[in-house]
Amino acid sequence: MAAIGDDLFFATIPEINARLKAKEISAEELTRAFLDRLQQYGPRYNALALLLRQEALRKARDVDQDLKRERFRGALQGIPYGAKDLISYAGQPTTWGAKPYAAQVFDYNATVIDKLDDVGSIITAKLSMVELAGGGGYTRASASLTGPGLNPWDRTRWSGGSSSGPAAAVAAGLVPFAIGSETSGSIVTPASFCGVTALRPTYGLVSRHGAMALSWTLDKLGPFARSAEDCGLILQTIAGKDSNDPGSAGKSFYYTPQYARPMKELKIAYAAVDFTDRAEPPARAAFATALEAVKASGVQLVEAKLPVFPYGPTLSLILNAEMGSIFEPLITSGRVDELADPPQIAGLKASLSVPAKDYLKAMRVRRLIQREFARFFSEYDAILTPGRPGPAVAANADLDAPGYQPPAGTAPGFQGIIQAGNLAGLPALVLPCGFADNLPVALQVVGLPFSENQLLAIGREFQSRTDWHRRRPKVG
Amino acid sequence: MKLTRRKLAAALLAPAAAAQTPQPAADPVQAARDRIKANGDILAKVDVPMDVEPAFQFKA
Numbered sequence: 094m095a096a097i098g099d100d101l102f103f104a105t106i107p108e109i110n111a112r113l114k115a116k117e118i119s120a121e122e123l124t125r126a127f128l129d130r131l132q133q134y135g136p137r138y139n140a141l142a143l144l145l146r147q148e149a150l151r152k153a154r155d156v157d158q159d160l161k162r163e164r165f166r167g168a169l170q171g172i173p174y175g176a177k178d179l180i181s182y183a184g185q186p187t188t189w190g191a192k193p194y195a196a197q198v199f200d201y202n203a204t205v206i207d208k209l210d211d212v213g214s215i216i217t218a219k220l221s222m223v224e225l226a227g228g229g230g231y232t233r234a235s236a237s238l239t240g241p242g243l244n245p246w247d248r249t250r251w252s253g254g255s256s257s258g259p260a261a262a263v264a265a266g267l268v269p270f271a272i273g274s275e276t277s278g279s280i281v282t283p284a285s286f287c288g289v290t291a292l293r294p295t296y297g298l299v300s301r302h303g304a305m306a307l308s309w310t311l312d313k314l315g316p317f318a319r320s321a322e323d324c325g326l327i328l329q330t331i332a333g334k335d336s337n338d339p340g341s342a343g344k345s346f347y348y349t350p351q352y353a354r355p356m357k358e359l360k361i362a363y364a365a366v367d368f369t370d371r372a373e374p375p376a377r378a379a380f381a382t383a384l385e386a387v388k389a390s391g392v393q394l395v396e397a398k399l400p401v402f403p404y405g406p407t408l409s410l411i412l413n414a415e416m417g418s419i420f421e422p423l424i425t426s427g428r429v430d431e432l433a434d435p436p437q438i439a440g441l442k443a444s445l446s447v448p449a450k451d452y453l454k455a456m457r458v459r460r461l462i463q464r465e466f467a468r469f470f471s472e473y474d475a476i477l478t479p480g481r482p483g484p485a486v487a488a489n490a491d492l493d494a495p496g497y498q499p500p501a502g503t504a505p506g507f508q509g510i511i512q513a514g515n516l517a518g519l520p521a522l523v524l525p526c527g528f529a530d531n532l533p534v535a536l537q538v539v540g541l542p543f544s545e546n547q548l549l550a551i552g553r554e555f556q557s558r559t560d561w562h563r564r565r566p567k568v569g
Numbered sequence: 570m571k572l573t574r575r576k577l578a579a580a581l582l583a584p585a586a587a588a589q590t591p592q593p594a595a596d597p598v599q600a601a602r603d604r605i606k607a608n609g610d611i612l613a614k615v616d617v618p619m620d621v622e623p624a625f626q627f628k629a
Contacts, residue, residue: 230601297628309627406611409608443598443602443605447605451608460623461621463629
């Protein structure tokens with residue numbers, strides 16, 4: 094067996110799978126190496142919620158038996174991974190990143206865990222998160238049972254939230270991939286800050302059964318990985334109809350790169366101002382270079398405008414109303430006061446006061462937003478924006494403090510695309526695209542519902558022209 | 570620094586003026602409720618035709 098070098102910790106899924114199938118390394122050796130690395134470095138970034146050593150090694154030995162008999166189960170067979178600690182794994186704590194739930198144990202697996210288990214993926218860890226996925230409106234990165242998520246590129250910076258652990262663990266090479274969640278920005282933000290490729294799937298494509306609910310009509314689960322191709326392979330496994338998830342779209346996803354449309358046929362909406370005046374000054378050079386790479390792929394970049402709606406208030410009302418109902422027992426019992434972040438506690442308590450008329454109005458405005466995006470995507474194939482306007486903020490920053498402000502009168506560009514995309518259930522792919530102040534920055538490609546193959550094709554093309562997704566931080 | 574009568578008057582009036590300015594709620598829960606109400610007020614201004622039903626069950 095070959096020794097496990099650093100390259101393997103940062104290898105893509107097909108690269109690792111090829112070495113397993115060629116018997117250059119066993120699943121048990123691979124899993125043990127990742128477990129040791131998680132144990133050694135996970136706490137350094139506050140990325141680790143729970144190590145699953147015994148379960149992972151047992152599963153790895155099963156995979157080795159399958160490989161020995163040439164029972165191949167696909168690209169994810171034998172690949173270790175981590176899951177955000179809001180995804181239940183039977184018999185082990187699922188804390189939702191929050192003290193009141195520190196001892197919570199479910200007796201069943203989330204559907205995504207079962208689906209990954211079926212193809213021989215090996216869960217090695219539960220990964221940290223902002224408490225209750227941050228729905229109450231947290232103001233500090235420290236709003237977590239495991240402390241502030243620290244960025245592998247610079248531990249004085251935040252790894253982003255609420256999927257802090259999945260992003261940091263993938264960035265630091267502690268897992269080849271991870272499953273996180275997004276209600277509004279919880280995949281896009283940490284992936285952008287940590288410089289990893291990630292996919293927020295269309296609402297309903299991936300079952301949320303067994304995952305903590307924050308907002309039934311907004312929650313999505315999705316992968317953090319090394320490349321767009323990895324995201325496609327993972328999505329193919331975890332997507333699909335699930336009668337246990339009332340929001341399930343009843344659709345499968347087949348990763349079909351061979352049927353991607355030629356780049357020159359694609360019309361992509363963007364606003365130049367998002368990459369210049371609306372971007373933080375240190376990030377502008379990286380965004381300019383990234384835009385050139387996108388243009389060189391042959392796509393048509395067309396100036397466009399985000400449809401005008403009060404996205405923030407609409408999303409906030411829906412989230413608050415649904416969250417208040419979901420966490421009413423926590424709030425009325427008084428245990429909400431055990432949370433780490435006082436503004437989050439206040440936000441949860443206040444969420445019980447959303448008038449029904451306001452929730453209904455927000456859901457009706459949401460219908461208009463959906464219709465408008467259906468019209469928008471009859472003209473464009475995707476939207477291109479920065480993932481975030483700049484790199485990761487300080488780990489001790491007040492997240493409510495106003496950040497960079499563009500000059501007065503600056504056009505809005507696609508500001509609000511995170512809220513808009515989540516309200517309309519749109520998929521988004523995050524692609525690392527360079528560095529600012531030695532920290533990663535990223536692009537975000539948003540498409541119409543169920544257009545994941547199109548987004549992944551754009552991502553693959555971009556990543557064939559750049560190597561930002563292969564950059565790795567100094568770990569240790 | 571010479572203190573003019575105008576500056577003195579302004580200095581004396583400042584606390585009173587500050588007291589008259591609406592302050593953010595000291596109670597963080599009330600402040601969060603105020604934000605929810607403000608969001609509702611914004612949406613109240615959006616004209617939605619009668620036949621636009623709420624997005625239940627939400628489907629992308």
